Amino acid sequence: MATIKDVANDAGVAVGTVSKVLNGLHVSEENKKKVEASVAKLGYQMNYYARGLRTNDTYTIAVIVPDILNPFFACLVFYIEKELYQRGYKMFLCQSQKDVEKEVYYFKQVYQNRVDGIIGVTYNESEPFLSKDIPMVIIDRHFKTDICCVSSDNFHGGELAVEHLLAGGSSRLLFIRTGSKLESETLKRGQGFEQACLRQKVAYDMVDFGDDSDSYWEAEIFAYLKRHFQNGRLMFDGIYTSTDGLALAVLELLRQMDIQVPRDVQLVGHDGLRRMNRGAYMLSSIAQPVEEMAVASVENVIQLIHKEQVDHLTILPVTFVYGGTTRKV
Amino acid sequence: MATIKDVANDAGVAVGTVSKVLNGLHVSEENKKKVEASVAKLGYQMNYYARGLRTNDTYTIAVIVPDILNPFFACLVFYIEKELYQRGYKMFLCQSQKDVEKEVYYFKQVYQNRVDGIIGVTYNESEPFLSKDIPMVIIDRHFKTDICCVSSDNFHGGELAVEHLLAGGSSRLLFIRTGSKLESETLKRGQGFEQACLRQKVAYDMVDFGDDSDSYWEAEIFAYLKRHFQNGRLMFDGIYTSTDGLALAVLELLRQMDIQVPRDVQLVGHDGLRRMNRGAYMLSSIAQPVEEMAVASVENVIQLIHKEQVDHLTILPVTFVYGGTTRKV
Numbered sequence: 001m002a003t004i005k006d007v008a009n010d011a012g013v014a015v016g017t018v019s020k021v022l023n024g025l026h027v028s029e030e031n032k033k034k035v036e037a038s039v040a041k042l043g044y045q046m047n048y049y050a051r052g053l054r055t056n057d058t059y060t061i062a063v064i065v066p067d068i069l070n071p072f073f074a075c076l077v078f079y080i081e082k083e084l085y086q087r088g089y090k091m092f093l094c095q096s097q098k099d100v101e102k103e104v105y106y107f108k109q110v111y112q113n114r115v116d117g118i119i120g121v122t123y124n125e126s127e128p129f130l131s132k133d134i135p136m137v138i139i140d141r142h143f144k145t146d147i148c149c150v151s152s153d154n155f156h157g158g159e160l161a162v163e164h165l166l167a168g169g170s171s172r173l174l175f176i177r178t179g180s181k182l183e184s185e186t187l188k189r190g191q192g193f194e195q196a197c198l199r200q201k202v203a204y205d206m207v208d209f210g211d212d213s214d215s216y217w218e219a220e221i222f223a224y225l226k227r228h229f230q231n232g233r234l235m236f237d238g239i240y241t242s243t244d245g246l247a248l249a250v251l252e253l254l255r256q257m258d259i260q261v262p263r264d265v266q267l268v269g270h271d272g273l274r275r276m277n278r279g280a281y282m283l284s285s286i287a288q289p290v291e292e293m294a295v296a297s298v299e300n301v302i303q304l305i306h307k308e309q310v311d312h313l314t315i316l317p318v319t320f321v322y323g324g325t326t327r328k329v
Numbered sequence: 330m331a332t333i334k335d336v337a338n339d340a341g342v343a344v345g346t347v348s349k350v351l352n353g354l355h356v357s358e359e360n361k362k363k364v365e366a367s368v369a370k371l372g373y374q375m376n377y378y379a380r381g382l383r384t385n386d387t388y389t390i391a392v393i394v395p396d397i398l399n400p401f402f403a404c405l406v407f408y409i410e411k412e413l414y415q416r417g418y419k420m421f422l423c424q425s426q427k428d429v430e431k432e433v434y435y436f437k438q439v440y441q442n443r444v445d446g447i448i449g450v451t452y453n454e455s456e457p458f459l460s461k462d463i464p465m466v467i468i469d470r471h472f473k474t475d476i477c478c479v480s481s482d483n484f485h486g487g488e489l490a491v492e493h494l495l496a497g498g499s500s501r502l503l504f505i506r507t508g509s510k511l512e513s514e515t516l517k518r519g520q521g522f523e524q525a526c527l528r529q530k531v532a533y534d535m536v537d538f539g540d541d542s543d544s545y546w547e548a549e550i551f552a553y554l555k556r557h558f559q560n561g562r563l564m565f566d567g568i569y570t571s572t573d574g575l576a577l578a579v580l581e582l583l584r585q586m587d588i589q590v591p592r593d594v595q596l597v598g599h600d601g602l603r604r605m606n607r608g609a610y611m612l613s614s615i616a617q618p619v620e621e622m623a624v625a626s627v628e629n630v631i632q633l634i635h636k637e638q639v640d641h642l643t644i645l646p647v648t649f650v651y652g653g654t655t656r657k658v
Contacts (some may be wrong), residue, residue: 026430067407069606074403078396083425085431091437092389093422095410101355102414109419245605252609276574277398279350280581 001182002042002284011038014088023059023088061288061301062092062106070245072271072290073121076139079294080119081123088200095184096124104129110136117301123180135304137297141184148304150314151185157318158192159288161240162270164284164320166200168266168327170238173197173204176221176250178212185315189242189270189286205236212246218224222253229257237265244269248284251325267325289316331371340367345415352388352417373537383596385442390419390630393449401600401619402450408623409448416631417443425453433458439465446630452509464633466626470513477633479626479643481512486615486647487521490569490597493613493649495529497595497656499567502526502533505550505579506571507541514644518571518599527618534565541575551582559588561622568596573598576612580654596654610652618645 004022005286008015010048011034020027021035061084068074081091092115096103103126109115117135127143137148158175165173175193177187190206197204207222208225209217228235234257247269254261261267262284272287274280281287293316300310322328331352340363349356350364367373375400392409394402410420421444425432432455438444456472459465464475487504494502504522506609508515517536526533536553538546557564558654563586570576576598583590590596591613601616612614622645629639637640 022439068397068403071400071403071409071605072396074400077422078398078424081422085423090421091404092419093410093412095407105354151527185476248604252604275581279578325642 002044004044006042007035007044009093010042011035014086016083019087025088029094030291035156042276043111043183054103055118057305058114058139060090060092060115061156061187061298062109062115064094064096064103064106064118064122066121066123067095067097068093071273072244075273075277075290076121076294078277079291080298083295083298087298089298089302096122098124100124102127107134108295109133112318116305119301121298123182123184127326135301137301137304139293139297140186141182143278147173148300148312148314149185150300150316151286152293152316154185154188154318155192155195157207157270158189158194158240160190160192160286160318160320161197161270162193162200162202164203165238165240165266165268166328168238170264170266171202172236173202173238173240173241174236175176175204175242176246177206177208178217178246180211181208186242189240200297217261218249218253221250222256225250225253225257234259234265235314239265240268240270242270244273244283244285247285251283261328263323266327268320268327269323272319279312281304281321283323285321285323286318287321288318292316305309335371336364336367336373339371340364343415345412345619348416348484354417367424371458380390385635387443387445388417389419389421389444390627391423391438391444391447393423393425393432393435393447393451395402395450395452396424396426397422400602400606404602404606404619405450405623408620410628410629412624416627418627421521426455429453429455429458436463440462445634448630451515452511454511462631466633468597468622468626469515470511472574475641476637477629477639477643478514478643479622479645481560481617481622481645481647483514483517483647484521484524486599486617487518487523487569488525489615489647489649490599491517491522491525491529491531493530493565493655494569494595494597496658497567497591499595500531501565502531502569503570504533504535504571505554505575506535506537507539507575508548508571509540510537515571517568522569547578547582550579554579556584563588563594567597568594569597569599572600573600573602573612573614574585576614576654580612590654591656595656597649597655598652599622600651601648610650610654613655614650614652615632615647616650617647621645 004018008018013031016026017031017034018119021032063080065073068077084091094106107129114306119137121139132145140151175190209220225314269283269285272285273282296314303310333347337347342360346356346360347364350361390413397406413420423435432453436458446465450468461474469480483586504519538549576596588594598612598614601614602611625643632639
């Protein structure tokens with residue numbers, strides 16, 4: 001049976017253009033004709049009409065993230081909204097922060113037929129409020145119920161960080177983590193780091209300061225770094241952090257201790273944040289494929305809405321990006 | 330006639346709590362009782378029932394911004410969504426970028442009774458598609474039609490920048506601007522700067538590089554700075570930029586020219602961006618009252634939905650914040 005991708009390939013247009021035509025949105029007359037010809041030729045009418053029969057569809061997806069103050073989530077939501085619009089969907093934005101009630105309120109929008117599906121980044125204990133067959137894609141987190149998950153290769157991210165720290169000449173490595181301790185793909189950053197250190201037989205330590213939504217962790221990290229500062233130098237010369245936000249905080253603490261980055265200590269973050277989300281990389285980092293993760297999440301949730309089969313877990317590749325906090329080799 | 334604020338004052342709870350009770354959302358049993366008692370006592374039932382008669386209400390607001398990659402807009406949308414939820418409203422997020430069609434698509438959601446109102450930051454030529462009586466609040470921009478505008482005191486922001494540059498010892502000032510040239514409150518940043526320079530009889534220049542959504546402006550600014558670099562120093566020793574994003578780009582260019590900030594040149598941005606939108610200020614800057622602007626926009630749009638009178642223009646105060654790029658005095 002022809003898929004929307006087959007139609008796009010046949011017509012020589014983007015999948016988004018096909019979606020727009022199917023959803024009655026404006027495209028150029030030329031593209032509209034091409035798409036309609038391919039739809040007819042490939043027999044895509046079946047799906048099209050089947051879809052037309054879903055009269056309760058709202059063409060609305062609720063997107064749940066902790067908040068968009070975090071530039072990584074802002075970037076993710078940016079691409080999700082773009083992709084949803086391309087496919088004729090509107091987006092409710094829900095910033096759940098630590099509010100389980102708010103998250104569950106948006107879950108209920110599905111049961112009440114006010115949204116068709118959900119894409120969520122959730123670190124709340126909200127799973128008990130979910131039904132199994134809800135069209136939902138979770139980014140990074142594992143739920144016990146069979147919810148589709150999209151993530152990036154966090155384990156390899158940890159390995160890549162070690163590889164680049166060693167290549168730049170570091171020999172005593174430290175992994176610093178903050179964040180929720182709930183089971184999620186992101187925990188693999190530390191696991192990849194540890195495996196690579198063991199494989200390379202390099203000295204390392206790992207510390208986890210837990211939930212970073214309160215501010216006391218910065219003081220705790222500062223105290224930790226000071227405890228490991230002897231004879232004018234830090235006991236570690238290569239640091240990998242679980243996020244770029246954390247790396248920026250660590251960079252500031254190192255500055256206050258008069259430790260030069262990357263001369264004395266190399267620093268690798270994780271996420272791949274850019275200045276103003278567009279410019280230069282703010283740090284040497286493991287960049288997540290944010291746009292690809294957004295597109296995969298949108299694709300999967302729309303397939304789930306249409307009761308199509310999707311992979312339970314999608315893992316997308318990460319890359320190392322240079323941002324001035326490692327030595328160039 | 331009692332307003333929602335009177336009820337909140339009488340009950341000793343936040344306006345948001347009253348809204349939640351009126352909209353059937355969960356609050357503590359204690360607060361619910363307090364609110365219901367005050368509603369009865371003050372005769373707020375009138376409004377309450379009148380509101381109940383608006384059976385077409387969707388309790389949804391469309392929020393239009395260029396994009397949330399820009400941390401200032403992310404921060405604004407963060408507070409708008411929070412405030413809307415407090416008042417029982419959901420939020421469609423529309424990132425219009427340069428797409429007039431997309432912006433107009435969201436305007437139409439109002440005419441089609443799919444949203445109750447709009448809050449927008451718009452730099453598109455979309456005004457012809459607006460009807461006069463649409464419940465809409467525009468941030469910063471002026472429309473010829475009588476659309477309610479919320480902004481901050483941009484003129485005083487320019488004055489404050491000059492005041493702090495002079496206090497730190499600068500005597501040859503430069504204002505650099507990028508962005509849309511459409512009529513908006515933000516143009517007053519340069520006007521305030523110029524007036525303050527004239528009043529203080531200080532030498533100054535002003536340059537406008539226009540639309541900053543493409544990337545070539547960075548090269549143009551670099552060329553401009555190089556042209557004004559003589560005998561090892563820049564002809565200006567104090568720079569004020571129209572946004573923090575621009576200031577960060579200028580800071581990077583100055584670094585490449587081996588010009589020390591704030592030693593050789595002081596730099597003041599505009600917006601008040603923080604590291605990861607929560608931490609330290611990224612630059613010395615004129616901080617906009619983002620949360621207050623968000624709350625005022627939400628308040629105004631809800632009043633417009635209920636056909637209540639609102640001020641045509643709300644201007645909220647700005648403050649100077651220190652972020653390391655000016656001399657401490």
